[in-house]
Amino acid sequence: MDNIRATAYRILLQMELRPAHPDRLLRTAMERQAAGDDRDRALLTELVYGVLRWRRRLDWHVDVLVGGKKVDPPVRILLRLGLYQILFLTKVPAHAAVHETVELAKTSHPKHIVGFVNGVLRQAVRRGNDWPWPDPASQPVQALAVETSHPDWFAEYALRRWGIDEARRVLEANNRPAGITVRVNTRRAPPAQVRAWFERQGLAVELSPVLDRALRLPSLRMDVRLLEPFRDGWIQVQDEASQLVSLALAPRPGERVLDLCAGFGGKTTHLADLMEDQGEITAVDQAAWKLEALQENAARQGLTCIRTHAADALSLDPDRLGLFHRVLVDAPCTGFGVLRRHPDIKWRRSVKAPFRASRTQSALLRHAARFVRRGGVLVYATCTLFEDENRNVADGFLRDHPGWEAEPVVRHLPETCRDMADGPYLQTWPHRHGTDGFFIARFRKVTGDE
Numbered sequence: 001m002d003n004i005r006a007t008a009y010r011i012l013l014q015m016e017l018r019p020a021h022p023d024r025l026l027r028t029a030m031e032r033q034a035a036g037d038d039r040d041r042a043l044l045t046e047l048v049y050g051v052l053r054w055r056r057r058l059d060w061h062v063d064v065l066v067g068g069k070k071v072d073p074p075v076r077i078l079l080r081l082g083l084y085q086i087l088f089l090t091k092v093p094a095h096a097a098v099h100e101t102v103e104l105a106k107t108s109h110p111k112h113i114v115g116f117v118n119g120v121l122r123q124a125v126r127r128g129n130d131w132p133w134p135d136p137a138s139q140p141v142q143a144l145a146v147e148t149s150h151p152d153w154f155a156e157y158a159l160r161r162w163g164i165d166e167a168r169r170v171l172e173a174n175n176r177p178a179g180i181t182v183r184v185n186t187r188r189a190p191p192a193q194v195r196a197w198f199e200r201q202g203l204a205v206e207l208s209p210v211l212d213r214a215l216r217l218p219s220l221r222m223d224v225r226l227l228e229p230f231r232d233g234w235i236q237v238q239d240e241a242s243q244l245v246s247l248a249l250a251p252r253p254g255e256r257v258l259d260l261c262a263g264f265g266g267k268t269t270h271l272a273d274l275m276e277d278q279g280e281i282t283a284v285d286q287a288a289w290k291l292e293a294l295q296e297n298a299a300r301q302g303l304t305c306i307r308t309h310a311a312d313a314l315s316l317d318p319d320r321l322g323l324f325h326r327v328l329v330d331a332p333c334t335g336f337g338v339l340r341r342h343p344d345i346k347w348r349r350s351v352k353a354p355f356r357a358s359r360t361q362s363a364l365l366r367h368a369a370r371f372v373r374r375g376g377v378l379v380y381a382t383c384t385l386f387e388d389e390n391r392n393v394a395d396g397f398l399r400d401h402p403g404w405e406a407e408p409v410v411r412h413l414p415e416t417c418r419d420m421a422d423g424p425y426l427q428t429w430p431h432r433h434g435t436d437g438f439f440i441a442r443f444r445k446v447t448g449d450e
């Protein structure tokens with residue numbers, strides 16, 4: 001592979017300019033440079049994810065080192081990359097980290113910047129562990145934000161909402177890289193057969209402590225989609241918390257089901273599986289390209305009961321689509337429950353984001369309710385941790401919809417999920433359950449149209 005650090009730098013620069021999924025950029029880079037070995041790929045992934053994850057902490061170090069002077073974004077990214085290796089990577093000797101970063105600076109920056117980068121990084125090495133950390137007593141928000149590398153507004157929210165000990169646990173868990181979890185498509189292969197396949201390849205595989213059809217692949221370093229069980233439709237990459245959403249909707253064979261924010265269809269295909277591919281699922285998303293991927297995904301898993309419909313869910317008319325037994329709103333959200341997998345999200349949201357998202361979420365939920373027949377079920381889910389987007393949306397819905405009841409979500413899930421209850425709703429936590437952080441509410445329409 002070409003210079004790994006140069007590739008990491010290019011990806012980080014790209015992400016600064018335009019939001020993009022780091023995994024997608026990494027995959028493209030690796031495909032383009034197919035000659036790289038596993039160690040190269042692992043280092044590239046480590047550098048990109050490490051810098052994204054620890055950005056707040058690294059920027060604090062930069063600011064200490066430059067005495068608060070302004071640093072242009074491309075130079076700051078270069079310094080983050082160098083400092084990440086110096087401060088976090090024990091396997092990379094500090095002098096090598098400085099040397100490699102300075103060489104990289106030479107390829108894209110004038111001489112005086114190269115000298116500046118060299119000076120700042122050498123100073124960091126000289127400091128060792130001697131840093132003027134923010135004082136937790138007088139600056140609790142800044143101290144937590146820097147220590148755990150989160151935006152100050154989120155550290156403040158966490159302290160106010162959960163108190164220091166729990167806040168630290170939540171934020172620390174966000175920094176632990178998450179392994180891959182898969183849902184077994186039992187229509188294609190039983191879990192034991194899938195497990196045996198991974199064991200035969202010498203790949204670590206664990207039974208999920210939460211769900212019997214989920215397997216954890218804690219140390220898988222390669223792209224799952226290249227593996228035979230994936231290509232043959234035996235498995236779908238899906239965190240356990242995400243799997244709980246379709247289980248909470250609990251569709252039955254033969255029913256009419258509406259999935260209003262279907263995306264790539266992780267949950268849609270799970271719903272189809274639970275329905276034994278009998279009945280009718282209408283999968284809606286405003287992004288047509290995601291629905292194309294959903295169709296491929298369904299074909300790979302051998303599912304035929306899904307039809308897709310590219311549209312803004314809010315523009316859909318119940319008089320045209322008819323009523324459904326079950327409706328799912330897997331709402332667009334701030335994504336703060338999946339920071340382990342998407343650390344870049346932390347830096348793209350502001351303090352106002354949860355409230356803003358909640359308005360769209362409430363509108364989607366209100367509209368979704370119009371498609372549910374009497375006695376039918378509506379599930380609302382997010383992958384985030386904010387009250388505004390979770391409990392407040394669900395409570396607000398119940399307040400405005402007298403003919404509806406909230407049903408305890410955990411009653412529809414295995415025993416192992418009992419401690420996930422949050423009143424009638426459900427909230428999973430990376431630090432408590434080892435899963436992504438999801439919120440689920442389940443409503444039943446008790447009166448109204450047939």
Ligand SMILES: C[S@@+](CC[C@H](N)C(=O)[O-])C[C@H]1O[C@@H](n2cnc3c(N)ncnc32)[C@H](O)[C@@H]1O
Pocket residue numbers: 260261262263264265266267268284285286287290311312313314330331332333
């Ligand atoms: C949380 S993601 C869904 C993930 C998906 N259910 C899965 O399991 O893979 C939210 C989705 O809502 C879609 N979306 C956002 N606003 C929408 C709207 N007004 N109408 C339809 N889809 C919308 C986004 O394109 C995105 O794919």
